[in-house]
Amino acid sequence: MTAVLTEQKAPDTRVPSPPATSRAHLAGLDGLRGLAVLLVVAYHALPERVPGGFVGVDVFFVLSGFLITALLLRERHENGRVHLGQFWMRRIRRLVPALLVLLPVVVALTLVVGRDTGSGLRSQVVGALTWTSNWIQIGQGWSYSDQHLPPLLNHLWSLGIEEQFYLLWPLLLLGGVVVLKRRRTFWVTAVLAAASVAMMATWYLLGDANRAYMGLDSHAFGLLMGAALALSTAPHLLNGRPEDQMPTIGATHRRTVIGLAGLAVVIAFAALVPWDGDVTFLGGLGLASLAALALIHATANPGPVATVLGWAPLRWIGERSYGLYLWHWPLIVFAVRLAPAEHAELAASVAVVVAVAVAALSYRYVERPMCRRGIVTTLRDWRFALRRPGRGGLTGPRLVATTSVIALVLSGAALAQAPADSEVESLIKVGQEVVLESADDLEKVSPETEPPADDAPAPAPDPYACQAVPGDAPVTAFGDSVTVATAPALLARRPGSAAVATVGWQYSDVANALRQAAAAGQLQPTVVIATGTNGVVDQADLDSLVRNELAGRQVALVMPSIPGRSWAGQAQEAIRAVANAYPHVHLVDWTGLAAAHPEVVAADRVHPSLQGQSVFVDLVGNALATC
Numbered sequence: 011m012t013a014v015l016t017e018q019k020a021p022d023t024r025v026p027s028p029p030a031t032s033r034a035h036l037a038g039l040d041g042l043r044g045l046a047v048l049l050v051v052a053y054h055a056l057p058e059r060v061p062g063g064f065v066g067v068d069v070f071f072v073l074s075g076f077l078i079t080a081l082l083l084r085e086r087h088e089n090g091r092v093h094l095g096q097f098w099m100r101r102i103r104r105l106v107p108a109l110l111v112l113l114p115v116v117v118a119l120t121l122v123v124g125r126d127t128g129s130g131l132r133s134q135v136v137g138a139l140t141w142t143s144n145w146i147q148i149g150q151g152w153s154y155s156d157q158h159l160p161p162l163l164n165h166l167w168s169l170g171i172e173e174q175f176y177l178l179w180p181l182l183l184l185g186g187v188v189v190l191k192r193r194r195t196f197w198v199t200a201v202l203a204a205a206s207v208a209m210m211a212t213w214y215l216l217g218d219a220n221r222a223y224m225g226l227d228s229h230a231f232g233l234l235m236g237a238a239l240a241l242s243t244a245p246h247l248l249n250g251r252p253e254d255q256m257p258t259i260g261a262t263h264r265r266t267v268i269g270l271a272g273l274a275v276v277i278a279f280a281a282l283v284p285w286d287g288d289v290t291f292l293g294g295l296g297l298a299s300l301a302a303l304a305l306i307h308a309t310a311n312p313g314p315v316a317t318v319l320g321w322a323p324l325r326w327i328g329e330r331s332y333g334l335y336l337w338h339w340p341l342i343v344f345a346v347r348l349a350p351a352e353h354a355e356l357a358a359s360v361a362v363v364v365a366v367a368v369a370a371l372s373y374r375y376v377e378r379p380m381c382r383r384g385i386v387t388t389l390r391d392w393r394f395a396l397r398r399p400g401r402g403g404l405t406g407p408r409l410v411a412t413t414s415v416i417a418l419v420l421s422g423a424a425l426a427q428a429p430a431d432s433e434v435e436s437l438i439k440v441g442q443e444v445v446l447e448s449a450d451d452l453e454k455v456s457p458e459t460e461p462p463a464d465d466a467p468a469p470a471p472d473p474y475a476c477q478a479v480p481g482d483a484p485v486t487a488f489g490d491s492v493t494v495a496t497a498p499a500l501l502a503r504r505p506g507s508a509a510v511a512t513v514g515w516q517y518s519d520v521a522n523a524l525r526q527a528a529a530a531g532q533l534q535p536t537v538v539i540a541t542g543t544n545g546v547v548d549q550a551d552l553d554s555l556v557r558n559e560l561a562g563r564q565v566a567l568v569m570p571s572i573p574g575r576s577w578a579g580q581a582q583e584a585i586r587a588v589a590n591a592y593p594h595v596h597l598v599d600w601t602g603l604a605a606a607h608p609e610v611v612a613a614d615r616v617h618p619s620l621q622g623q624s625v626f627v628d629l630v631g632n633a634l635a636t637c
Contacts, residue, residue, distance in 0.1 A: 037316070037319075037320030037325050038309040038310070038315065038316030038317070038319040038320045039073065039077075039306075039309055039310070039319075039328075040320070040324075040325040040328035040329050041309075041318075041319030041320050041321055041324040041325045041328050042069070042073060042305065042306065042309055042319050042328065043070070043073065043327075043328030043329075043331045044323075044324040044325060044326070044327035044328030044329075044331060045066075045069070045319065045324060045328075046066040046067075046069035046070050046073070046331070047066060047070075047327065047328070047331035047334050047335055048066070048327065049063040049064075049065060049066030049069070049276075049280050050063055050064065050066035050067055050335065051063075051334065051335075051338050051362055051365075052280075053066070053280070054165075054338065054339055054342055054358075055338075055342055055355070055358035055359055055361070055362050056355060056358065056359075058575070058576035058577075059576075060280055060281065061281075061282070061283065061284040061285070062279045062280045062281060062282060062283035062284065062285070062290075063280045064285055065276060065279045065280050065283075065295070065298045066280070067168050068232045068295055068298055068299050068302060069232075069276060069298075069302045069305075070168070070232075071168075071171075071172070071229075071230075071232030071233045071236065071299070072232040072233070072235050072236040072239075072299050072302040072303055072306060073236060073302070073306055074172055074175075074233060074236060075175070075179075075232065075233035075234060075235065075236025075237040075239075075240070076236035076237065076239050076240050076306055076310075077236070077240075078176065078179070078237075079179075079183060079236065079237040079240035079241065080240040081097075082097070082180055082183055082184070083183075083187075083192075083240060083241070085097075086184065086187070092180065092184055094180055094181075097180060098176070098177070100381075101173070101176055102385075103380050103381055103384065103385055104332075104377070104380075104381055105169070105173070105332070106385075107376050107377065107380040107385060107388070108332060108333055108336060108372050108376050108377050108380075109138065109169075109336065111372065111376055111410065111413075111414055112336045112337060112340075112372075113135060113138060113139075113163075113421070114414065114417035114418040114420070114421035115413065115414075115417040115421075116162060116163070116340045117131055117135065117417075117420075117421035117424045117425060118416075118417040118420035118421045118424055119340075119344060120162070120424050120428070121420060121423065121424050123344045123347060123348060125347040125348070125613040126347075126429075126432035126433060126434070126612070126613040126614075127162055127343060127344065127347060128162075128424055128427070128428040128429070129428065129429050129430070129431055129432035129435065130150075130161055130428070130429075130430060130431065130432070130435075131162065131163075131424065131425055131428035132425055132428055132430070133146055133150070133430075134146070134161055134162065134163040134164075134166075135163070135425065137163070137166065137170065138163055138166050138169075141169060141170045141173035141174060142170055142174075143163065143164070143166040143167045143169065143170040144167040144168075144170040144171055144174075144224040144225065144226065145170065145224075145225075147161070147164060147167055147220070147224055148220060148221050148224050148225065151220065152164065152220065160343065162339075162340050162343055163339075163340065164339070165335070165339040167224050170226075171224070171226050171229055171230065171233075172233070174226050175226065175230060175233045179233070179237065183195065183237070186198060186199075192241055195241055196238055196241040196242055199234050199237050199238040199241060200234075200235075200238045202230075202234050203230075203231045203234035203235045203238060204231075206227060206228060206229070206230045206231035206234060207231045207293060207295075207296035209222075209225075209227055209228040210222045210223070210228040210229060210231070210291055210295065210296075211291055211292050211293065212228075213225065213228050213291075214288075214291035214292065215292075219286065219291060222291055223291075229295075231295075231296055231299055232295075232299040232302070235299050235300065235302075235303050236303065236306070239303055239306065239307060243307075243310075262311075262312070262313045262314075265307065265308045265311055265313055265315070266308060266313050266314050266315055268304045268307065268308055269304055269305050269307065269308020269309065269313075269315035270308075270315065271301070271304060272300075272301040272302060272303070272304030272305035272308070273301075273305050273315070274301075275297070275298060275301035276298060276301050276302060276305065279294070279298045279301075327366075329373065330366075330369045330370055330372075330373045331369075332369075332377065333368070333369030333370075333372035333373050333376075333377060334365055334366060334369040336369075336372070337365040337368045337369055337372070338361070338362055338365035338369075341361040341362075341364055341365045341368075342358045342361045342362070342365075344361065345357040345358055345360060345361035346358055346361075346574075347613060351573030351574045351615050352573060352574065354573075354574035355574070371409075371410070375409075375410045376388075376410060379391070392408075392410065392411035393411070432612075432613065433612050433613065433619060433620060434491075434495065434612045434613070434614055434616075434617045437495040437612075437617065437618075437620065437623075438491055438494050438495050438513060438617075440498055441493075441494040441495045441496070441497045441498055441511075442494055442513075444497045444498045444501060444509070445493075445494055445497050445509045445510070445511055448497070448501055448507065448508040448509050449508065452486065452508035452510065452527065452532050471562070473561035473562040473594070474557075474561065474592050474593050474594045475593060475594060476564075476593040476594055476596075476637035477564055477594070477637065478634070478635050478636065478637055479536050479564050479634035479635060480635070481503070481504075481631045481635065482503070482504055482505070483504060483534075483535075483536055483634075484504050484505065484506035484507040484508075484534050484536070485500070485504055485507045485534055485536040485537065485538050485566075486507065486508050486509075486510070486527065486532070486533050486534045486536070486537050486538070487500060487501075487507065487508070487509040487510070487511065487537075487538040487539075487540070488509075488510050488511060488520050488523055488524045488527075488537070488538070488539050488540075488541075489509075489511045489515070489520055489538075489539060489540035489541055489543075489568070490511060490512065490513065490514065490515040490516075490519075490520065490540065490541060490543045490544055491511075491513040491514065491515075491543060491544075491617065492540050492543055492568070492570065492600075492616065492617055492618075493509055493511035493538075493540045494509070494511045494512070494513055495617045495618065495623075496540075496617075496618055496623055496626050496627065497509040497511065498623070499623040499624055499626070499627045500538070500626075500627050500630065503627050503631070506534075507534070508532075508534075510523045510524075510527060511540075514544055515541070515544065516541075516544055516545045517541045517542065517545065517546065517547045517548055517551075517552070517581075518548070518551075520539065520541045521541075521548070521551055521552070521555055524537070524539070524555065524559065524560075525555070525559055528559040528560075533560075533563065534563075535563055535564065536563060536564045536565075536566070536634060537560055537563055537564070537565050537566070538565075538566040538568065538598075538630060539565065539566070539567050539568065540568035540570065540598075540600075541568075541570070541581075541585075542569075542570040542572065542577075542581030542582065542584075542585060543570045543572060543616060545577055545581075546577045546580050546581055546584075547580065547581045547584040547585060548584075549584035549587060549588060552584060552585070552588050553588050553591065556588060556592055556594075556595055557592070560594075561594075562594075563594065564594055564596065564634060565592075565594060565595045565596065566595075566596045566598050566630050566633055566634050567585050567588065567589045567595055567596070567597055567598060568585075568598040568600050568630070569582050569585050569586065569597065569598065569599050569600055569601040569602075570582065570585075570600065570601065570616070571600050571601050571604035571605070571611060571615060571616055572616055573605070573615050574615075582601055585597070593637070596633040596634050596636065597633060598629055598630050598633045599629070599633075600626065600629060603625070603629060604622075607625075609621065609622075610622030610625045610626070
C-alpha cells in the first residue's frame with residue numbers, strides 16, 4: 011500500500027514535486043491518505059465493526075495511480091523526456107528502506123511470540139523482497155475467508171500489486187502518449203480499467219475469490235482509474251497550478267458535491283460491505299474506486315473538501331501512512347495471539363497505538379532521511395551514530411541502527427527454524443487428502459429402498475427418537491476447516507465414514523452440501539455437522555434441515571470454538587437451540603471443552619491441535635452414545 015509514495019515536500023528534496031503546488035492541495039491529499047489508512051487499520055483491528063474497511067486499499071490505489079501518472083506527465087512536459095531510471099530509484103528510496111527495517115524486526119519477534127507466528131515466513135519474506143507477495147499468496151491458496159491464523163506479512167500483497175504496476179505503467183504510459191497522444195491514451199486507460207473490473211468478476215464467478223482480489227490484472231482498475239484522471243486533467247497538472255484561473259463558484263460547488271458524494275460512498279462501503287460478499291467482487295470495488303476518483307478530483311483543487319481533508323491530525327496520519335500500514339498488521343497478529351481470546355479487540359487496539367508510534371519513528375528516522383538525503387548518506391549517518399561515544403544518550407539514528415543490527419541477527423535464526431506450515435495448516439493439508447479420498451465411501455452409500463409391497467406393514471418408527479450410536483459406527487460428516495482438520499482421526503475411528511468439507515465454508519455451504527447428499531441417498535444413519543466457524547448459523551434453516559432431510563437419523567451438532575468472533579454467540583446459541591429441540595440431535599460441546607482445556611486447541615483457539623484430535627473425536631463419540 012503506497013499511496014504515501016509521493017515525494018517529500020521539503021525544499022531540499024531532489025524528487026519532483028507533486029502535480030499541484032497548492033498547500034491546500036497537498037494537505038488534502040495527505041489527509042485522504044490518512045483516511046484511507048485508518049479504514050484499513052480499523053478493518054484489520056475490528057473486522058466485524060468495520061467489515062468493508064479494506065476499501066481503503068482501493069482508495070490508495072486510485073490516489074497512487076493519479077499521482078504517479080501526473081508526476082510522469084509533468085516531468086515529460088518540463089524536460090521533454092522522463093528519466094525512468096531516476097523514477098524507479100525514487101520508488102526504491104521511498105519504499106525499500108522502511109520495509110527493510112520492518113522485516114528483520116518482525117521476523118525476529120516471532121522467536122519471542124511463538125504460537126505459530128513464524129510459520130511460512132521464508133516464502134513471505136521472499137515475496138516481500140521481490141514485490142511478489144500477491145502471486146505467492148495466490149499460489150499457496152491462502153484465503154481471506156479463513157483468517158484464524160493469517161500470515162504475518164499477508165498485507166504486503168498490495169505492495170506487490172503497486173510495485174508491479176510502477177514497473178510496467180511508465181513504459182505503457184509514455185509509449186501510449188508518444189504513439190497515441192494523450193487523449194487516446196486516456197480512453198485506452200479507461201478501457202483497461204473496465205476490463206480489470208470485469209476480470210475480477212470473472213475470477214470470482216469461477217470460484218476463486220483469492221485470485222480475483224490479489225491478481226494484478228484483476229485488481230489494477232483503481233490504479234488505472236487514477237491514471238485516467240491524471241490524463242484527463244493533464245493541462246492543469248502540467249501548468250503546475252490547481253487552476254489556470256480562479257475557479258468559479260459553480261465549478262467549486264460541483265466539485266464539492268461530487269467529492270462529498272464520493273466520500274459518502276466510500277464510508278458506506280466501509281461500514282456495510284463484507285469482503286466475501288458478491289457486491290465486493292461484482293463491481294462493488296469498481297464503484298468504490300470511482301467514488302474515490304470523485305473524492306480525489308475534489309481534493310486536488312481548492313475547496314471545502316480539500317480544506318476538510320487537510321485537517322492537521324488527519325494530514326499527520328497521512329504523512330506516516332506507509333509506515334503505519336507496514337507495521338500495524340504484524341503488531342495486531344502478535345497482540346491477538348498473545349492476549350486472551352475475550353480481549354482480542356482490546357489487544358488489537360493497543361497494537362494499533364504502538365504501530366502509530368513506530369510509524370512516527372520510521373517516518374522521522376528512516377523514510378524522510380532516505381528520501382531527502384539518499385540511502386547511502388543516511389546509512390553513513392547511522393554508522394557514525396553507532397560509533398559515537400554514548401555521552402549524548404541514545405539518539406534516534408543510533409536507536410534505529412542498533413535495533414536493525416540486532417534484529418537482523420535474530421531474524422536469521424528465526425528464518426532458519428521457521429516451519430513451512432503452522433500446526434493447523436499441516437493438519438488441514440492432511441485432512442484435505444483424507445476428505446478427497448472419502449468421496450469413494452460417500453458414493454458407496456446406497457439409497458434407501460422401500461420394503462416389498464407384500465410384507466406386513468411395520469409400525470412407523472419415531473423419526474426423532476434418540477438412539478445411542480456405537481463408537482465404531484460409520485458417519486457422514488459435513489463442515490468447514492474444523493471438519494477437514496479432524497477428518498483423519500474421525501474416519502480412522504469409524505471405518506466406512508465420509509467427510510464433505512471445505513476450508514472457509516459458511517453455514518449455507520454446509521447445508522447445501524448436506525441436502526445434495528440427502529437427495530442422492532448418500533447419508534449414513536448418523537450425520538455429524540460442524541459449522542459456525544466462519545460466520546452466523548441460520549437457526550431456522552438448521553431446524554428445517556434436522557426436521558426434514560435428517561429425520562430418522564442420529565445427528566451430532568458441534569458447537570464451534572470461536573472466541574472473540576462477533577458471531578460466536580449467535581452461532582453457538584442457534585446450534586444449542588436446535589439440538590435441545592429434537593431428541594435425535596446430540597450436542598457436541600466443543601466450545602466448552604476448548605475453553606476449559608486450552609491445551610487441546612491450536613494457536614488459533616479454533617481447531618483441535620494434534621493432541622486434541624482424539625479428544626475431539628471422543629467428544630463426538632460420547633455425545634452420540636448418550637440419550
